[in-house]
Amino acid sequence: MTASDLKQRIIVKRLTKTSDSYGGFTSTKSTIGTYWCMVKEISGDVEEKDMRTQLKTRIEIYLRKKTADNILINDIIQVEGDSAEYRYNGKFQTIENFWVMAIATKVE
Secondary structure: OOHHHOOEEEEEEEEEEEEOOOOOEEEEEEEEEEEEEEEEEEEEEEEEEOOEEEEEEEEEEEEEHHHHOOOOOOOEEEEOOOOOEEEEEEEEEEEOOOEEEEEEEEEO
16 A cells, blocks of 8 residues: 555544533544545445334545554544544554555444
8 A cells, every 4th residue: 555545535524512602511623633545335225223224335535654643532534525424443453664544434
């Protein structure tokens, strides 16, 4: 894998709590960064849960190891040019000490 394989961009967002003026909190999504990567869709399963049908789509994300260290589990991943949001599940495999393969899931 070389840097020229990283042809897509992902936007990483994180849920943050901000205080409202009434003593409560509101959750908002703040952008952590945008990163170059390679994205592959690996599965799309239809499951039935609680009498509802759900489509779970999983993607593999290949990116640099130092970049992957900035992304936390449960961060929200959005592939640039697509409105779908995926939940980051974590990194699973280091490739050649410089690259990481990670998994993210979208539930519809």
